[in-house]
Amino acid sequence: MKLGAFFHPTGHHVASWLHPGAQIDAGTNCRHYVELAQTAERGRFDLMFLADGLAVRDAPMEVLSRWPQYTVYFEPITLLSAIAASTRHLGLVATASTSYSAPYNLARAYASLDHISGGRAGWNVVTSGGDAAAANFDRVQYPHDERYDRAIEFVEVVRGLWDSWDDDAFVRDRANALYFDPAKLHTLDHVGKYFSVRGPLNAARPPQGHPVLFQAGGSPPGRDLAARLCEAVFTPLHTLEAAQSFYQDVKGRMARYGRRPDQLKIMPGLNPVIGRTRAEALEKHQYLQSLIHPKVGLELLSNALGGYDLSGCDVDGPLPAELDAMNTETGQTQFKNVLGWARNENLTIRQLYERFAGARGQRTVIGTGEEVADQLQDWFEAYGVDGFLIQPPYLPGGLDEFVDEVIPVLQQRGLFRTEYEGSTLRDNLGLERPRSRYEAPAAA
Amino acid sequence: MKLGAFFHPTGHHVASWLHPGAQIDAGTNCRHYVELAQTAERGRFDLMFLADGLAVRDAPMEVLSRWPQYTVYFEPITLLSAIAASTRHLGLVATASTSYSAPYNLARAYASLDHISGGRAGWNVVTSGGDAAAANFDRVQYPHDERYDRAIEFVEVVRGLWDSWDDDAFVRDRANALYFDPAKLHTLDHVGKYFSVRGPLNAARPPQGHPVLFQAGGSPPGRDLAARLCEAVFTPLHTLEAAQSFYQDVKGRMARYGRRPDQLKIMPGLNPVIGRTRAEALEKHQYLQSLIHPKVGLELLSNALGGYDLSGCDVDGPLPAELDAMNTETGQTQFKNVLGWARNENLTIRQLYERFAGARGQRTVIGTGEEVADQLQDWFEAYGVDGFLIQPPYLPGGLDEFVDEVIPVLQQRGLFRTEYEGSTLRDNLGLERPRSRYEAPAAA
Numbered sequence: 001m002k003l004g005a006f007f008h009p010t011g012h013h014v015a016s017w018l019h020p021g022a023q024i025d026a027g028t029n030c031r032h033y034v035e036l037a038q039t040a041e042r043g044r045f046d047l048m049f050l051a052d053g054l055a056v057r058d059a060p061m062e063v064l065s066r067w068p069q070y071t072v073y074f075e076p077i078t079l080l081s082a083i084a085a086s087t088r089h090l091g092l093v094a095t096a097s098t099s100y101s102a103p104y105n106l107a108r109a110y111a112s113l114d115h116i117s118g119g120r121a122g123w124n125v126v127t128s129g130g131d132a133a134a135a136n137f138d139r140v141q142y143p144h145d146e147r148y149d150r151a152i153e154f155v156e157v158v159r160g161l162w163d164s165w166d167d168d169a170f171v172r173d174r175a176n177a178l179y180f181d182p183a184k185l186h187t188l189d190h191v192g193k194y195f196s197v198r199g200p201l202n203a204a205r206p207p208q209g210h211p212v213l214f215q216a217g218g219s220p221p222g223r224d225l226a227a228r229l230c231e232a233v234f235t236p237l238h239t240l241e242a243a244q245s246f247y248q249d250v251k252g253r254m255a256r257y258g259r260r261p262d263q264l265k266i267m268p269g270l271n272p273v274i275g276r277t278r279a280e281a282l283e284k285h286q287y288l289q290s291l292i293h294p295k296v297g298l299e300l301l302s303n304a305l306g307g308y309d310l311s312g313c314d315v316d317g318p319l320p321a322e323l324d325a326m327n328t329e330t331g332q333t334q335f336k337n338v339l340g341w342a343r344n345e346n347l348t349i350r351q352l353y354e355r356f357a358g359a360r361g362q363r364t365v366i367g368t369g370e371e372v373a374d375q376l377q378d379w380f381e382a383y384g385v386d387g388f389l390i391q392p393p394y395l396p397g398g399l400d401e402f403v404d405e406v407i408p409v410l411q412q413r414g415l416f417r418t419e420y421e422g423s424t425l426r427d428n429l430g431l432e433r434p435r436s437r438y439e440a441p442a443a444a
Numbered sequence: 445m446k447l448g449a450f451f452h453p454t455g456h457h458v459a460s461w462l463h464p465g466a467q468i469d470a471g472t473n474c475r476h477y478v479e480l481a482q483t484a485e486r487g488r489f490d491l492m493f494l495a496d497g498l499a500v501r502d503a504p505m506e507v508l509s510r511w512p513q514y515t516v517y518f519e520p521i522t523l524l525s526a527i528a529a530s531t532r533h534l535g536l537v538a539t540a541s542t543s544y545s546a547p548y549n550l551a552r553a554y555a556s557l558d559h560i561s562g563g564r565a566g567w568n569v570v571t572s573g574g575d576a577a578a579a580n581f582d583r584v585q586y587p588h589d590e591r592y593d594r595a596i597e598f599v600e601v602v603r604g605l606w607d608s609w610d611d612d613a614f615v616r617d618r619a620n621a622l623y624f625d626p627a628k629l630h631t632l633d634h635v636g637k638y639f640s641v642r643g644p645l646n647a648a649r650p651p652q653g654h655p656v657l658f659q660a661g662g663s664p665p666g667r668d669l670a671a672r673l674c675e676a677v678f679t680p681l682h683t684l685e686a687a688q689s690f691y692q693d694v695k696g697r698m699a700r701y702g703r704r705p706d707q708l709k710i711m712p713g714l715n716p717v718i719g720r721t722r723a724e725a726l727e728k729h730q731y732l733q734s735l736i737h738p739k740v741g742l743e744l745l746s747n748a749l750g751g752y753d754l755s756g757c758d759v760d761g762p763l764p765a766e767l768d769a770m771n772t773e774t775g776q777t778q779f780k781n782v783l784g785w786a787r788n789e790n791l792t793i794r795q796l797y798e799r800f801a802g803a804r805g806q807r808t809v810i811g812t813g814e815e816v817a818d819q820l821q822d823w824f825e826a827y828g829v830d831g832f833l834i835q836p837p838y839l840p841g842g843l844d845e846f847v848d849e850v851i852p853v854l855q856q857r858g859l860f861r862t863e864y865e866g867s868t869l870r871d872n873l874g875l876e877r878p879r880s881r882y883e884a885p886a887a888a
Binding site: 028053064100165293 | 461462464468469471472474478497498499500505506508509510511512514515516517518519521522523525526527528529530544545546548549552553555556557559560576579580581582608609614616618621622623624625626629639640641642643644645646647648737
């Protein structure tokens with residue numbers, strides 16, 4: 001089983017900053033992240049994972065000022081470079097957008113992180129929806145399908161640039177005053193639909209060949225991008241059936257791109273709330289839920305419903321009926337999921353936002369260390385997943401609990417490593433080191 | 445006196461990689477840089493400085509393969525983030541271009557580095573001439589004056605974004621569920637000639653208010669950019685008279701922008717070659733010069749002469765006469781300087797490229813620790829400069845020599861600190877922390 005640790009600044013729960021155990025200045029506290037990384041490494045996590053955005057969210061000020069997650073925070077590649085110096089094995093996965101950077105710049109930054117960390121870098125490829133980011137870059141956002149089309153070309157350019165120098169290009173021969181073998185330098189000369197990039201990259205090939213490519217989205221173009229180019233994917237999956245279906249679908253798409261199913265790891269998000277007893281865990285969860293400010297809950301729920309304005313609604317009543325008619329028009333998985341819960345379980349708006357806001361669309365598992373481990377084991381053994389991206393509800397305490405209460409159970413059951421397999425993120429995830437595009441194919 | 449340490453990967457001298465004391469894999473060896481930074485901190489340097497480029501240089505392969513400086517190397521902002529974790533006082537100055545990044549991305553990256561390092565970040569603003577970089581970004585390069593015009597607007601946007609949040613915006617009041625004071629958040633709404641950027645930045649105001657702005661160029665628009673917006677400038681200056689003239693000119697331009705002369709530090713580059721005796725220093729220098737491959741020397745000299753093709757020339761003869769006619773047409777300071785040396789001192793091409801290639805256009809000082817200290821003192825006390833950017837000819841040895849042989853002399857003479865004045869780069873450079881543009885002016 002593969003495990004990643006996804007560190008939202010104060011924790012995954014939307015009200016985590018109000019929890020007395022959360023590091024309240026997390027977004028500007030580098031020490032906080034270094035300590036989280038060291039705890040994750042003590043727990044033998046494969047990797048830590050950081051989200052990113054390119055704007056302060058658009059929200060009414062009375063909501064924004066009560067919801068600091070992703071308001072101010074570190075740029076992830078710089079933060080992970082700092083963390084690299086304080087860790088030895090942990091993979092370092094940073095999110096970056098293909099819509100607001102140039103391929104040459106991102107190729108360099110991740111190559112640099114991979115060299116700095118000795119082969120532990122990963123890139124979570126996102127395409128950045130949202131008008132707020134576009135306004136910071138002198139544009140309107142690209143349409144959804146074009147974003148994915150650009151992303152595919154962007155990633156291919158970046159991979160090409162990473163192959164600019166063969167692994168053994170640098171002979172560093174002082175006697176003959178020859179630093180590299182000219183035959184082992186390659187100029188990409190890419191001219192495509194969206195990008196023209198000559199190359200070569202001014203960075204040696206990364207220790208991993210290519211940093212590991214992650215992808216988050218669950219939409220059809222997102223699934224296709226994952227099947228075509230990515231090596232790990234996480235997406236909200238709430239039932240084992242949904243997980244199995246996603247697993248089959250995405251891994252099934254890989255053959256058309258000449259890839260094997262084991263070249264992609266499926267690791268959905270999971271929010272553990274852990275207690276010494278089940279009752280204590282439930283109480284912890286209820287306490288976190290009680291911290292959600294109603295204005296924040298309504299805003300988050302509104303976002304999940306495509307921006308539908310809920311501000312005039314009674315929070316202790318049901319969702320307005322007109323949403324049911326809209327449901328047939330929207331293609332959004334999230335919209336359908338949220339409305340489904342509301343109607344199937346007859347939830348009030350407050351009950352719904354508590355469920356939704358607490359987990360931010362991901363699956364929550366509440367119980368003792370043994371019980372949480374049971375859930376992980378069930379999904380893993382039923383081939384619903386290859387692993388999980390653990391999202392502690394508040395930090396640092398929620399990570400400590402997982403490392404102290406769940407990891408040892410998984411280790412005792414032989415489901416999770418007790419020592420790292422290797423020194424790179426690829427080694428630990430069990431992913432092959434990619435051959436350079438300029439290398440002769442291996443003999444059959 | 446202010447001192448920066450400029451770390452070219454294997455050292456400043458163009459043939460440094462051939463010196464047995466140079467770290468030959470410097471461009472991909474993070475440990476090398478961490479140790480250099482720690483040595484610089486032991487020497488109480490104000491800062492370390494990293495250059496940058498966005499392409500492998502265009503050069504014939506037989507030259508490129510023998511001249512590895514800036515062929516493959518770390519992206520500086522990521523490298524300095526890693527170094528921040530291993531140092532406590534040293535300023536961390538990274539070069540980045542205003543021609544191939546978006547202001548929002550650079551504002552974030554430097555804000556992040558400033559938070560990670562506790563207020564030690566600096567940005568060396570460059571505009572990136574050269575067609576090689578342009579070809580990696582789907583463009584031709586902007587004309588020289590437009591590059592500077594864009595740079596001014598770019599820097600102003602970045603400074604505006606750094607002011608998005610007041611220093612005391614984050615009240616983090618759990619009792620009232622209020623994370624920040626809405627009155628202390630500012631949206632830039634910049635619409636200019638080259639950029640439209642809404643803001644606010646998704647990073648808290650940097651510990652230094654703004655990271656320190658450096659500038660390198662000596663051309664008239666470069667001097668104006670420095671006088672208008674920058675806080676430290678380095679440029680090649682070869683004689684005390686030239687330094688005094690530059691000092692007067694740049695500091696004289698500041699009043700028109702409402703700035704005082706002490707708000708800008710002039711720190712030209714200086715290459716020390718240090719021996720226990722003067723004879724040993726001269727021998728060291730001669731050895732380094734002897735390592736220059738003629739093909740590399742000719743190429744570098746050709747670059748300094750605006751690309752003039754020297755490949756057919758006898759290296760032991762003079763420069764071709766037709767260059768004298770071209771000299772009146774070009775506006776390049778470097779062209780005039782190089783040709784001036786050649787003619788005034790009757791140098792052969794080899795003698796010229798040895799002088800030029802060894803120092804890469806900067807001033808070389810050769811002697812004992814006492815003698816090098818004398819030179820620094822003379823220029824400093826004659827108001828030619830506020831300090832120097834020390835460029836050791838090979839690394840790590842050349843830095844060790846400066847720290848062990850020159851710094852103690854400067855300290856004994858009361859010219860250089862024995863302990864850091866403060867914890868930020870601004871504290872140590874004696875630069876004020878900039879007020880936010882949204883702050884009410886101080887009472888008179």
